[in-house]
Amino acid sequence: MARGFAGTTLRVDLPRGTIRRLPTDEALFRRWHGGRGVVAKICYDEVPRGADPLGPENVFIMTVSPMSGCLIPAGSKVEFGSVSPLTNGQGDSNMGGHLGPALKFAGYDLVIFTGISPKPVYLFIDDDVVELRDASSYWGMRSLDCEKRLKEDLGEDFEIATIGPAGENGVLFSCITHDFGRQAGRTGQGAVMGSKKLKAIAVRGSRSLHVHDQAGLTAYVTGIIKRTQKHPNMEPWQKYGTAFFIRWSNDNGVMPTRNFQTTYYEDADKIDGDQLIEKCLITHKACFGCWMNCGKYTKAVIPGKPEVHLEGPEYETGSLCGSNLGMKDINHVAYINWMLDNLGMDSMSGGGVTAFAMECFERGLITEKDLEGRSLQWGSVDDVEHFLDMVALRRGIGDWFAGGTKRAAEKIGRGSEKFAMQVKGQEMSGYDGRWAPGMLLSYMTADIGAHHNRSWTITVDMAEGRESVDGRAKIVVYLQHIRPLMDTWCICRLFWGELDITPEEIVESLNLITGWGVSPEECLRTSEMIWNLNRCHYLERNKADGRTFDYPPARSWEDKIPTGPGKGKGVSRKQVEQMLDEYYAARAWDAKGNPTRAVLEDLGLKDAADNLERIGLLGVPIPGGIPAVRGEKYKPKAF
């Protein structure tokens, strides 16, 4: 066993209630590195293509990487994966906190859950003691309340992940919550947990991890720590976390406002980072081993409501549940953040879904009659509170919105698809792409739908020209390889993006931990392999040419930005098509957006090529062959 591994994999058979212990398959990790790569491979191999994501044939995976817990900068992430009920493609989501390292210290690299438990259970791990325990008394509890209760019952030093009522009820954008405010929010991993009757995971570990070169690693990483302590970005990150970017995003005309109607919010100063620190902050909060403490543990104080404690709102939640809902008080944004956390819904999709419902209400497509006599006005925290309860408990038309904006728009019809701000079923992150075409292309082409964490290009767009789309595709391809590597290694991307820790330094750390001796170029190829495998998986499940899935909602190209610094700007339909053409060419896929045999075999994915050919979705060969390297290296600016 190479160093960096805990050594054991668990296979949890939920219907039988049995747990098998296996030695961790090092070859699997060597090829797929961990995290996102490992879950992509297991889901591709083990989940039948016709399987219902919320049915017994889907798997649910929790994993880490050889780097987790090994002093690596912010190596705190734990990755969850399964076929996503929200996108119907490969789904994964990760969160920081302390759970991932705890899993390693307990002795485990990978946990694979199969089937559906006959009754509510939680997985208990205390070093060698691994048990499925009855969770009847926790079922129905809200996420944060459940974590508190489990800590009281088991001990404060257990690291705990829970789902809330939304996950139990199959709300498709349900999240997993940990450490009273860290969430694996995207792709509905909480709904998959709920479908399996798995309420929680509790882990405590006391074992040692061994690395290839401990003295070398300690010297190397402590040197990086000391260097980054003095980085000019450190202070604002420590003070504000990502909330710093509310004002930045607004000033630069990408702020989603009232369901992405415009990109400038006139009341941004009421919900920005200064407001958060001044009115809500309780303590700064960090993930395991991270010296940047971007987490903000806060309180929301609203007259007539109980004071609640939460982590956040971070930038994404602050925009999607702030400007996007027309909120005019940071306490209201924080309260909505807390509601979504405690009900167990992704606060990004939750904000997107609520904003969509608000616009439907504004346009009369849904009425007070549909909302149990309540209204749903921009800026009303009480209206949002009532609406979110309807969604989490699937009451009335809450049931429509529990499927996310795409499915809700299909029910509501009457042109609402145009402003259902999603791609592939997943709601957009907190940036409008109309004056940031690379960002729009990133949303369009990401394997999990409109999520910014596959590639983020606002500063690229600003540097390269916000009205032009030329050459943007190659950069997006490169960013889609490098940025998701962080999720593959289960480390936080912020050190790379914000504190100038280079990919080369991270790879050197990986080698000091594992002794693998990999190069940065090989890691980028690994990331490209994961990207292509997920594309194949998506096409095999959804059975149509890839291009048909890669369009944003019509608002993104039909409507010009009406107000603010981006007034009058917009991306045209022609530009959208041009970006897709250039993107597929840069990926060596065909014009229909289907991967070609040449690129798949170059990446060692011959089986995937055969599978696509069998269903008639293998890309036609590229005349003149494929480029040796896909994507164009780009040094991202800050953020």
Added chain:
Amino acid sequence: MSAVPSPPGQDSYQRIKVNRDQCTGCRLCLQVCGMMHFEGINPKKAALRVEARFPDPGKYRPYVCTQCGKCAEACPVGAISRDDKGAYIVDKAACDNCGACVAACPFGVVFQHPDVPRVIICDFCMLCTEMCNTGAIVPWKKSAGAEEREVARG
């Protein structure tokens, strides 16, 4: 709290001052402490601890050795003695891991671990304070024999 008499001729000791509200719970200190003193990476072998009090009140509380000397007083075999930095050092050969010092420590910063045949007490190598990026634990020199209560607050 009684201060243990300082060694003759020693006018200052290396201490760690805790600014408790600045702790963000990252446990980088625990990670490097374990790595510095043992083979392998294991924050459970660290000689300090961080308590998380969530969701209410929502605070972290770091606890470090205050050099109060209760561990040495409690040790039935005389295995704990003070070095010239002021740190209480465990004699690996003499310690029989009975745990009397663990019970005697007022701040819960004497540790036992299943893989370690002796107790773990801070030796004031100060790496934790170098890594702490928030000022929650900082190096501090204080005249020997002075009132120790203020550093003892967790």
